[in-house]
Amino acid sequence: MVLRSLCCFGMACILAFSAKAQNLEKMVSLKDGAELWAGIIREGHKMPLNPGYSADLYGKVWRNQLQPLILSNTGDVIWSEEPYRFEYAEGMVKVDKAYATIDHKKAGTTLKEAFEYASANYFPPSGQMPPEAFFSIPQYNTWIELTYNQNQADVLAYARGIIENGLPPGIIMIDDTWQEDYGKWNFHPGKFPDPKAMMAELHQMGFKVMLWVCPFVSADSDEFRALAPKGGFMRDKNGQPAMVKWWNGYSALVDLTAASGEAWFTGELDRLTKEYGVDGFKLDAGDARFYVDLVSDKDIGPNGHSERFAQIGLNYPFNEYRATWKMGGQALVQRLHDKNHDWRDLQKLIPHMTLTGLMGYPFSCPDMIGGGQYTSFLEGAVMDEDLVVRSTQVHALMPMMQFSVAPWRILGQKHFNAVKEAVNIREGFTDYILALAKKAAKTGAPIVRPMEFDFPNQGFARVNDQFMLGDKVLVAPLLEKGEGTRTVVLPKGRWKSDLGKTYRGGRTITVQVPLERLPYFERIK
Numbered sequence: 001m002v003l004r005s006l007c008c009f010g011m012a013c014i015l016a017f018s019a020k021a022q023n024l025e026k027m028v029s030l031k032d033g034a035e036l037w038a039g040i041i042r043e044g045h046k047m048p049l050n051p052g053y054s055a056d057l058y059g060k061v062w063r064n065q066l067q068p069l070i071l072s073n074t075g076d077v078i079w080s081e082e083p084y085r086f087e088y089a090e091g092m093v094k095v096d097k098a099y100a101t102i103d104h105k106k107a108g109t110t111l112k113e114a115f116e117y118a119s120a121n122y123f124p125p126s127g128q129m130p131p132e133a134f135f136s137i138p139q140y141n142t143w144i145e146l147t148y149n150q151n152q153a154d155v156l157a158y159a160r161g162i163i164e165n166g167l168p169p170g171i172i173m174i175d176d177t178w179q180e181d182y183g184k185w186n187f188h189p190g191k192f193p194d195p196k197a198m199m200a201e202l203h204q205m206g207f208k209v210m211l212w213v214c215p216f217v218s219a220d221s222d223e224f225r226a227l228a229p230k231g232g233f234m235r236d237k238n239g240q241p242a243m244v245k246w247w248n249g250y251s252a253l254v255d256l257t258a259a260s261g262e263a264w265f266t267g268e269l270d271r272l273t274k275e276y277g278v279d280g281f282k283l284d285a286g287d288a289r290f291y292v293d294l295v296s297d298k299d300i301g302p303n304g305h306s307e308r309f310a311q312i313g314l315n316y317p318f319n320e321y322r323a324t325w326k327m328g329g330q331a332l333v334q335r336l337h338d339k340n341h342d343w344r345d346l347q348k349l350i351p352h353m354t355l356t357g358l359m360g361y362p363f364s365c366p367d368m369i370g371g372g373q374y375t376s377f378l379e380g381a382v383m384d385e386d387l388v389v390r391s392t393q394v395h396a397l398m399p400m401m402q403f404s405v406a407p408w409r410i411l412g413q414k415h416f417n418a419v420k421e422a423v424n425i426r427e428g429f430t431d432y433i434l435a436l437a438k439k440a441a442k443t444g445a446p447i448v449r450p451m452e453f454d455f456p457n458q459g460f461a462r463v464n465d466q467f468m469l470g471d472k473v474l475v476a477p478l479l480e481k482g483e484g485t486r487t488v489v490l491p492k493g494r495w496k497s498d499l500g501k502t503y504r505g506g507r508t509i510t511v512q513v514p515l516e517r518l519p520y521f522e523r524i525k
Contacts, residue, residue: 280318328360357446
């Protein structure tokens with residue numbers, strides 16, 4: 001499959017990109033009291049931005065989704081088809097070092113109106129969404145449990161453990177080192193003696209199965225020797241395949257703008273789906289930073305290569321990405337970058353996730369429950385059971401939820417019961433979340449939103465510890481250790497809590513949050 005559905009998609013970036021910034025710039029004056037959200041998902045906890053903030057979108061180490069978009073809660077929309085740098089000063093945004101024309105539109109007087117204009121004009125929804133399974137059942141990634149020792153016996157043991165411990169089967173993602181080598185996309189025969197039997201058993205248990213892949217190829221491999229003469233790799237300034245440093249060493253990087261590179265990579269993915277019945281792929285390492293100062297068949301710039309890698313996923317409905325560029329409105333699963341196992345990073349989940357929706361990425365997942373850094377769960381590491389529970393509760397009413405560390409292994413019974421209760425809460429909202437996902441596919445509307453989106457200009461712009469699920473459910477998880485209380489800011493109207501109590505809005509209330517409770521409030525019309 002060679003990107004059959006993408007013959008025109010992204011062509012504008014291929015034709016328009018220049019290797020040098022055109023030094024285009026624009027000064028945008030802001031209305032008094034304007035607050036800004038910019039398309040740098042990893043910086044979501046810094047939004048709305050404070051004056052003095054600056055950032056460059058060109059090929060930097062952002063490790064997460066990027067969108068060349070700035071929105072204000074007074075209706076401003078700033079967009080460019082290519083990367084740029086910007087600075088925010090009081091009452092002013094300066095955009096410069098741009099590679100394409102900078103658009104500024106006054107699209108209304110609210111954040112929602114600004115978003116709706118940007119969505120309709122710059123990244124219109126495709127009408128497609130990822131498979132319903134992403135929203136209706138949990139995801140389970142084998143990374144934390146198996147790290148660099150992915151193997152058939154332990155993958156099956158992990159899957160059986162999910163069911164034996166009372167969690168529902170879902171989408172299981174087999175992570176890095178299932179393969180023989182980078183670019184040698186065969187199940188490692190020493191670790192996976194009978195992968196077809198494994199796939200059959202996982203499917204029989206009710207799991208969908210995804211495999212981790214990346215665009216890197218080890219230089220000492222038959223795959224490299226076969227593809228290099230065909231021009232399938234990114235090249236250095238001398239015209240030779242470039243050896244790129246990434247987190248697992250040095251490798252050649254597939255050039256997806258070259259017909260040979262694109263055909264080889266997608267051919268490998270197609271082979272895995274046909275030969276083993278693989279349902280889809282976790283497509284990792286598409287960061288723009290890996291492509292800086294390299295030569296490709298078509299000059300689309302580092303960010304353009306990140307976009308091209310993301311376009312691959314449109315041919316495989318079961319997909320997941322951590323790093324993309326300018327893919328708003330598309331049926332791609334976007335995951336937040338790896339979070340640490342600490343309360344500070346837990347508190348980033350809500351502002352990061354609500355920012356993904358504002359930037360046109362509604363189909364998003366808030367990393368792995370408890371954090372995605374495997375060192376936090378090794379023997380001797382300091383692990384916080386409360387944190388795992390509260391992380392699960394944040395995930396529970398997000399578009400998707402993803403386990404990795406096995407909660408039954410690391411938690412006592414009280415905490416594990418609280419995790420299962422959060423999963424049960426989600427099951428009660430499955431139909432509502434699916435309806436929001438279907439709406440997002442047609443209209444682009446975020447599934448989860450910051451308070452400012454639905455309640456504009458009422459003082460909610462900097463409320464980052466609660467969020468709206470659609471326009472009728474306010475979710476307010478506890479983000480600190482313990483079983484204490486938290487305050488909840490209720491907009492005007494009437495709200496019914498998860499405990500059945502009705503509150504008059506337009507005020508701040510204090511609620512008790514024992515370990516098993518996820519506070520949420522449904523809007524009563």
